[in-house]
Amino acid sequence: MAEAHQAVAFQFTVTPDGIDLQLSHQALTEIYLSGMRSWKKRIVRVKNSVITGVYPASPSSWLFVVIAILATMYTRSDPSMGLIAKIQEHLPVSQSMSTQCQAVVSAVLFSTMLWLMLIFTMRLCLKQLLSYHRWMFEQHGKMSTTTKIWALVRIFSGRKPLLYSYQGSLPNLPVPTIKDTVKRYLESVRPLMDDKEYERMTKLAAEFESSLGNRLQWYLKLKALWASNYVSDWWEEYVYLRGRGPIMVNSNYYGMDFLYVTPTPIQAARAGNSIHSFFLYRPTSTPLLLHIYMIWLLRSAVPCCSYQFERMFDTCRIPGILTDTVQHWQDSDYIVVYHKGRYFRLRVYQAGRLLSPREIEFQIQRILDDPSPPSKGEAKLGALTAGDRIPWAKARTKYFSSGVNKRSLDCIEKAAFFVTLDDEEQGMMGDDPAASLDRYAKSLLHGKCYDRWFDKSFTVVYYKNGKNGINAEHSWADAPVLAHVWEYTLANDSFQLGYNAEGHCKGDVDPSLPRPVKLSWEIPPECEEQIAQSLAVAQALADDVDFHVFSFQEFGKGKVKKCRVSPDGFIQMALQLAYFRERGTFCLTYEASMTRLFREGRTETVRSCTNESSAFIRALEDVCKCLFRVASEKHQLLYRLAMTGAGIDRHLFCLYVVSKYLGVESPFLKEVLSEPWRLSTSQTPIQQVELFDIENHPEYVSCGGGFGPVADDGYGVSYCVLGENMINFHISCKHSCPDTDAHKFGTQIRQALRDLLKLLSPNQTEPSKTEESQPKVKKEQ
Structure with missing residues (x-):
């Protein structure tokens, strides 16, 4: 067979005349080309290091x-x-x-x-x-x-500038003063406490500020002088890697495909174009793309930190007893594909070149057509990554540290990324498109709890009807970084690569390509029991998640900007209003803000529930237009303070970490860090608007992405402002809490958006209150 012939470079036999040595010139040629590709990548890496080093x-x-x-x-x-x-x-x-x-x-x-x-x-x-x-x-x-x-x-x-050109010139994240942080904290919790509670908290804060706070602050300043960023390493370690509960739902997040169109209904073809695009995006694939990264990130004269891009590919979270670790390898030339309980290793490079989309489609179709059954214990092996971390760490050490299991596990962990060929159909379809979107979101967030590898930096899911999506592990980077590659992949898939009339990838196929290799496993009964236990934990968590996704198209940022207010501030006030109407009270609200203006910056918290926002909502029927503008401006001020290193929560978090290292207790910090975020929100902005023509092709928009609820009795809300006339929302909560309901909260958000626009623009025509499940563009069939 052709692939067997290529598998060996030398064949020899012993004859009476001596050894008869035969060389496989084709195999030697491939080895030579592979080596040349490796050396070219090394040269490019050295060249880029020199260019960025002298920038x-x-x-x-x-x-x-x-x-x-x-x-x-x-x-x-x-x-x-x-x-x-x-x-x-x-x-x-x-x-x-x-x-x-x-x-x-x-x-x-x-x-x-x-x-x-x-x-x-x-x-x-x-x-x-x-x-x-x-x-x-x-x-x-x-x-x-x-x-x-x-x-x-x-x-x-x-x-x-290249991707990392500005790294050495970015400023370090400043350490706010204790006085400013405590003052802003007390201001942020005032609308959540009655007079007696607030007085008690004020005393705790004053005591902390005058005594222990100054001692802890000294250590933080020392760290800020020594380290590139005084927050990021501790944030990654203690917030993400030391969590011992499941990362599925609790930490991982997802991104969706186009909302109204599917470029091709052929599952293998969609995977072919998409996987090819991912490897085009990878920095080691082409040095030219490094320039594109930075131009897209800049948008103006202000650069953002790019260090999170380093671990996008070839990265996996490794479980540990006390803490997990993030492992990163160099330039894997293959991916691992899961299909119907089996794992396959698929090389995407042949003879030193990246396979064409048509060739990748051909290889994916081979996996889809493979009739071999999964090995004993293999089908639900991925559930180990979905359950609690300590059992997974123990099982990994006991059952996957040697032999065939270690080789197969290494193959998964060192792959460029993970791919799932799902046997279900998803997307906005059928007679109930709203419910289908909810099912689509849940599928991307947790799937069947065993058909994703949740430890990988990201898993790409391809559904039977051609839809796709992405699930990402959170510790290595934040959502905007993954959204960047996802935007590029969606655009390149549809607008650059495209498909032929039959829906297949364009180009020709070399039929002699080596077949994808099925990974082998030897799973003992004791390990199968642990897999079953992890799956039970993960399944209970997945079943408890209530999800609602909807596209609000009655108006968008176009009309909001005409009211001379920030679209983000407008949406945050709507969320506050919706929550107050549903629960009759206010709650501690988390909005993620990036701090990538600083070296190795990640995120900071914007506390959206303020004195100004609560005053506006309580006075909604009176002179509330003026109060709305005050509340919106306060929110924007808090957002800018967070972006410029003057936020509250990361400073308090680092002070708490220092207190733990010193072995001292602070009643103030202990209470601050234990407060639940019952409303956790995040905006997913479109970063590469030049890739999408939303005005002429509004159907080619992604629905954005979402995440699970942070608090058991709260909501997780992700929203994406698309074009001038669309806002997509992803709402999550838990069925086990009788006080939360994702669909009811979605209804409250819709009404709050309408009421706020009517308040700010009372003379305009009231938007139609049609169901958002009926989009203005044609529904996908």
Whole structure:
């Protein structure tokens, strides 16, 4: 067979005349091409390291400085003020080196030192400029003189930045003062407490501020001087990796496919284009894409930290007894595919080149057509990643540390990413599109609890009808980073690669491609029992999740902006109003804000429930238009403070970690960190608007993504503002709580949005109150 012939490079037999050696030239050619690809990637990596290391200068600028200095030598001028002569005096004496040659070498050395000093100066200036954030707090259209001067950041930004060009110039996250953090915290909890409770909390805060707080703050300042970011490593360790409960639902999140269209109904074809696009996006695939990353991230003269992109591919969360770890490998050339209880290793490179979409489709179809049954215990093996972490860590050590099980597990963990070929159909379809969207969301969040590998950096799911989606592990990066690759993949799949008339990927197939390799397992009965226990835990968690997804199309950010308010502030006020109408009270509200303006920044919390928002909601029937604007402006102020390193919660979290290291108890911090977030919210913005023509093709929009509820008696709400006339919502809660209902809360959100727009624009025509399940664009059939 062709694949068997390619599997070996040498064949030999012993004959009476000696050893008869036969070489497989095709196999040797593939080995050679594979080695060349590996070396090219190493060269590209070194080249990019040099380019980013000298940014904002360029390597070619070194040659310019050297030529300029050498030119001055012939005009008998000395720009070095005698330094070139000093360098020449200390050069090793060589009989073969003339005096003129020594002078040239000295000039080159001086030029190099001058060039490095210029780079250091430019990076220092760039870092100072990037530390300025007052521009965020200025009114639109009113730019101060200081901000205009700050625009000099463009001068020091160089040309064609790569993905990591700005990393060395980004400022460190500042440590807020204890006084400011405590003051903002007390202000944030005032609408949640009565006078007696607030007085007690004020006393605790004052006691903390005057005593233990200053001691803990000293350690944090010391860490901020030493580390790139005083929050991120502890946040990853204690918030994500040390959690011992299931990461499915509780931590992992998902992203959806296009809402109204499916580019092809052929499952293997959709996987072919999509998988090919993922590998095009990977930095090691092409150096050109590194430029595109940074241009998309910039949007203006202000860069964002890019370190989270480093672990997007070839990454897996490894379970441990006390804490998990995140392992990252280099440039895996394969993926692992799950289908009907079996795991397959699929190489996406052949003879040093990336397989075409049609070839990947061909390989995926081979897996779909493979009739082999799963090994004993293999079918539901993935449930170990969905259950509690300690049993999974113990099982991994006991049953997967040697032999065939270790080789197969290593294959999964080191893969570029994980793929599931789901045998169900999902999407907005049928007679009840609203209910089908809810089922689609639950499927992406947890599936069958064993058909995703929840530890992988991300799992791509391809459904039987051509729909797809993505599930991501949270510890390695935040949602905007994964959303970036997901946007690129969706756009490249449909608008660049496309499909032929039959719905297959374009191009030809090499039928001699080696077949995907089915992974082997030897699962003992004791391990099967643990798999069953983990599955029971995960299934109970999955069954408890109540999900509601809907697309609100009565109006969008277009009409909201005409009211001269922030769309995000508008939606947050609507969520506060909806929650108050449902529960008759206010709650601690979490909104995620990014801090990637700083090196290794991740997220900060915006506490959306404020004195201003609660005052507005209580006075809704009176003079509330003015109060709404005050509340919305306060929310925007809190959002900007969070983005610029002046948030509350990450500072308090790090103070708590320091107190634990010191072995001291703080009643104030203990109470602060135990408060439940009954309303946890997050916006998923479209980052690459240039990839989608929402005005002319509104059907090609993703529904966004969502996550599970943070509190057992609360809601998780993710929303995505698409174009001018659409807002998509993902609402989650738990069936086990009698006080929460995702669908009822969705109804309250719809009405709150209508009421707020009517309040701000009383003269406009009231939008039609049709069901959002009937989209303005044609429903997918």
